[in-house]
Amino acid sequence: MYTQKVMEHFKNPHNMGEIPDADGVGTVGNPVCGDLMTIYIKVKDNHLVDIKFKTYGCGSAIATSSMITDLAMGKTLEEAMKITRGNVADALEGLPPVKMHCSNLAADALHAAIEDYYKKQKAKQEAKQ
Amino acid sequence: MDHAAGKPVDPRVIDAMLPYMRTNYGNPSSLHTCGQEARKALEEARTKIAKLINAEKKETIVFTSGATESNNLAIKGVANRYKDRGNRILTSSVEHMSVVNSCKYMTTRGFEAIFLPVDQYGFLSLDALEKELTDKTVLVTIVYANGEIGTIEPIREISKIVHRKSVFLHVDATAACGQVPIDVKDEGIDLLTISSNDMYGPRGVGALYMKEGIRLEPQLHGGGQERGLRSGTENVVGIVGFAKATEIAKQETEASGKRLIKLRDHFIEGLTKPIPYAFVNGHPTRRLPDNVSVRYSFIEGESMLLSLDLEGVSVSSGSACAAKTLEPSHVLLALGLKHEEAHGSLMFTLGRQSTVEDVNYVIGLMPGIVKRLRAMSPLTPKELNG
Numbered sequence: 165m166y167t168q169k170v171m172e173h174f175k176n177p178h179n180m181g182e183i184p185d186a187d188g189v190g191t192v193g194n195p196v197c198g199d200l201m202t203i204y205i206k207v208k209d210n211h212l213v214d215i216k217f218k219t220y221g222c223g224s225a226i227a228t229s230s231m232i233t234d235l236a237m238g239k240t241l242e243e244a245m246k247i248t249r250g251n252v253a254d255a256l257e258g259l260p261p262v263k264m265h266c267s268n269l270a271a272d273a274l275h276a277a278i279e280d281y282y283k284k285q286k287a288k289q290e291a292k293q
Numbered sequence: 294m295d296h297a298a299g300k301p302v303d304p305r306v307i308d309a310m311l312p313y314m315r316t317n318y319g320n321p322s323s324l325h326t327c328g329q330e331a332r333k334a335l336e337e338a339r340t341k342i343a344k345l346i347n348a349e350k351k352e353t354i355v356f357t358s359g360a361t362e363s364n365n366l367a368i369k370g371v372a373n374r375y376k377d378r379g380n381r382i383l384t385s386s387v388e389h390m391s392v393v394n395s396c397k398y399m400t401t402r403g404f405e406a407i408f409l410p411v412d413q414y415g416f417l418s419l420d421a422l423e424k425e426l427t428d429k430t431v432l433v434t435i436v437y438a439n440g441e442i443g444t445i446e447p448i449r450e451i452s453k454i455v456h457r458k459s460v461f462l463h464v465d466a467t468a469a470c471g472q473v474p475i476d477v478k479d480e481g482i483d484l485l486t487i488s489s490n491d492m493y494g495p496r497g498v499g500a501l502y503m504k505e506g507i508r509l510e511p512q513l514h515g516g517g518q519e520r521g522l523r524s525g526t527e528n529v530v531g532i533v534g535f536a537k538a539t540e541i542a543k544q545e546t547e548a549s550g551k552r553l554i555k556l557r558d559h560f561i562e563g564l565t566k567p568i569p570y571a572f573v574n575g576h577p578t579r580r581l582p583d584n585v586s587v588r589y590s591f592i593e594g595e596s597m598l599l600s601l602d603l604e605g606v607s608v609s610s611g612s613a614c615a616a617k618t619l620e621p622s623h624v625l626l627a628l629g630l631k632h633e634e635a636h637g638s639l640m641f642t643l644g645r646q647s648t649v650e651d652v653n654y655v656i657g658l659m660p661g662i663v664k665r666l667r668a669m670s671p672l673t674p675k676e677l678n679g
Contacts, residue, residue, distance in 0.1 A: 166599075174599060180669055195633040195672060198593050198621070202671045220670040222595035 167257040170227040177230035179237075181216045188284065190276025192269045199225045203232070203273040207281055210240050217273070224263040225270075228252050232270035241278050247271050294655065295607045296583060296644035297440045297468065302534065303493040303645075309537035310495065313530040321527050322518065331529045338536030345539045346466075346485060347476040348502050355519045356532050359499040360467040361391040362512075363486035364434075366501050366523065367463040368395040370509030371432045371484065372404055378459070379429035380404045385417050385446075386627035387439045392465055393623070396434070405429075411627050414576040415444035422454055430460050437475065437485075440468030441609075441624045441640055442575030443584025452481030461507065467491055467499075471542035472550060472581050477502055489531065493645065494538030498531035553582035553643055556652055560585045560641065563656030568663055569677065574625060574638060585641040588625075591673040592666040593636045600662040601639075606655055609640040633672075 166174070183204035193199040199221035206214035215237055217229040231252050236244045249271045253259045259268060313334065319327035321335045339351040348354065357363045372382060384396050386408045396406035409421045417435060426433070433455045438445040448464060455462045463484040466475055471492030477485055484507065489498040503509060515524030557580075565571040570590035589597070594610030601608055620626075621635035630638075641655070667673040 171599075171603075174596070175603065177669065191671070195636070197632070198636045200671055218669060218671040220591065220672045221593050223599045225593075226596060226669065 165260055166223055166227075167259075169255075169257045170224060170259070173227035173230040173256065174223045177217075177226055179216050179230065179233035180218070182218060183214060183216050186216075186277075188277040188279075188281030190273045190278070190280055192273045192276055193221070193225075195220060198222065199269060201225065201229055201269055201273040203229070203270070203277040205274075205277045205281060207241065210242075212236050212239055212241070212244055215274075217270075222263070224256075224259050224268065227256055228259075228268050228270035229273070231255050232274050236274055241281070245275055245278055247274065294601075294641040294643070294647070294651070295609050296647075297491075297640070297642035298609060299496075300490055300493050300644060301646075302490075302495055303538060303541060305541060306494055306534045306537045310530050310534040313533050317529075319529075321529060322516065331527075334533050335527055335529055338532045341536040342487070342500055342539050343502075345470075345475075345543050346487070346502055347478050349478065349505055352520070353502050353505055355501045355503065355522050356527060356535075357499045357501055357523055358497055358528070360389070360465070360486050360488035360491075361499075363488070363499045363501040364389065364391040364463075364465055365395050366509065366512050367484045367486060367503075368392065368432065368434055369399065369512055370522075371461050371463065371507070372399050373402075373510040374508050375431050375461070376403075379427075379431040381425075381427060381430040382406045383409060383422065383425055383430055383433045385409050385411055385435050387411050387415050387417075387442070387444070387624045388434070388436050389440070389465060389467065392434055392436070411444075413629055414579075415439055415442050415624070415628055416576070416579075417446055417451060419447070419450060419454060422451065426454065426458060426460065428458065430458065432461050432463060434463040434465065437464050437466035437469040438473070438581045438584075439575075439624055440581075440584070440642075441622060442586050442628070443468075443580035444575045445469065445473065445579050445581065448480045448482065456481060468581060468584075471538070471546060472553075472583060474546060477504070483507060489535035489538055492535075492538040492542045494535040495531050498528055498535045500535070549645060550582045553647075556643055556647060556649060557582055557585055559649070560643070560652045560656065561587065563652070564641075564659055568660055571663070574628065574630075574640075583643040585643065586638065587641075588630075588634060588638040589663050590634070590637060591670050591677075592663065594638050596666050597637075597639055597662055600666070601655070601658065604658050606658070609642075610638060 186204035187207045188205045191202045204216045215233040219229040319331035321332040343351045461483045465486045467488045470487040485502040490496045574586035625635035
């Protein structure tokens with residue numbers, strides 16, 4: 165049912181873990197639905213210099229989380245915001261149709277983390293003024 | 294470890310079936326010798342199956358294409374035939390989908406379907422049954438033992454309550470048949486569904502027992518086979534295999550049940566005791582000998598299923614993520630489990646070939662799998678990952 169690529173990322177997920185002093189954190193999903201993802205980011209000179217994830221969910225939830233960290237690592241924030249759910253699924257050589265919506269949340273989690281970063285930056289600037 | 298989903302056909306069953314594919318391929322409706330030999334085999338098979346469940350006579354057995362058809366025939370057939378008696382069908386909230394959806398279908402035909410609650414173990418609420426059993430009730434349909442959680446329902450007590458009124462009791466014994474002895478007379482069952490593959494017979498064959506005197510509205514119309522209740526040329530080769538499987542089950546149920554119960558209890562203990570936040574689903578002892586249903590907090594079932602599959606172990610999960618729908622198993626939710634608890638469920642079903650080595654292999658794998666997935670999960674409490 166899953167592609168070999170999905171299984172590789174499921175078996176050996178990349179960048180799993182937390183960043184304690186993350187610059188942005190994004191959480192999407194709901195344990196009631198069976199999927200919950202948190203993405204942590206570190207930002208330097210407008211680039212994503214570190215990304216980590218923690219995921220509760222099925223095989224495809226774990227694989228998409230792992231894949232998004234690969235796709236976004238080193239990218240500018242603007243480039244990362246352009247990564248779509250479709251890009252993640254394509255990079256995994258496809259997901260089963262039933263999984264396309266429910267567990268393909270990694271792009272949303274990344275975007276939420278970047279938005280959190282922007283919000284924190286804004287708050288910092290306002291505090292300075 | 295997923296025998297509820299499919300069982301191998303017993304080699305003795307295959308041997309019994311082969312002649313009916315090669316040489317004795319007659320149609321039981323034909324009057325010539327070849328046809329009459331097939332008729333004889335068919336009627337002998339009917340006798341063997343009637344004996345397994347202690348039915349009063351062989352004519353009470355109607356052959357079908359399997360448990361789904363038997364359940365459909367029983368529910369739609371009785372409800373439609375006796376609709377002048379009432380329009381209420383009572384069932385439980387831990388039924389197989391073929392019962393659930395047959396009952397739901399009848400609500401589009403002017404019937405009312407009531408899904409009675411169960412307790413935390415999956416036992417039917419007898420109070421609710423008594424309360425809902427009105428004069429309008431025509432049929433009560435209850436599973437003998439649910440295949441997902443293994444809980445064996447108190448059929449005798451249910452029967453006593455149901456038969457205080459002139460209401461029929463249908464019991465779906467698909468998962469239970471061949472595992473525990475079933476006696477339709479002693480237990481007061483009016484209609485009973487049984488299936489061949491669940492007893493190591495071929496797929497695509499099943500039967501419906503219907504007590505003498507009960508009438509049904511047929512669901513398949515045609516040449517009038519099975520006394521007009523189920524048209525279509527009889528699947529003689531499948532039925533012969535089904536009967537052989539039944540015969541073997543009758544001889545071996547007691548011994549294999551005892552062995553499996555020991556193995557099951559060892560398995561449940563090994564899967565839950567060494568791991569924190571691990572629980573058994575269903576009742577600890579009043580459950581089918583083959584059924585081991587457990588759940589682990591903070592992680593999701595499909596990811597456990599995939600991890601076990603990578604180690605060569607096939608299991609089922611109650612999680613929505615392992616199913617075609619986006620809802621976790623209705624059976625697990627009926628026990629009062631939260632969605633996230635149901636998502637963390639795994640169901641193992643043992644078989645005749647399962648050994649203590651197989652079980653110990655899985656017991657050895659599970660702590661590592663749970664630990665790895667918990668380390669990944671944002672729901673896991675910090676102290677568990679320390």
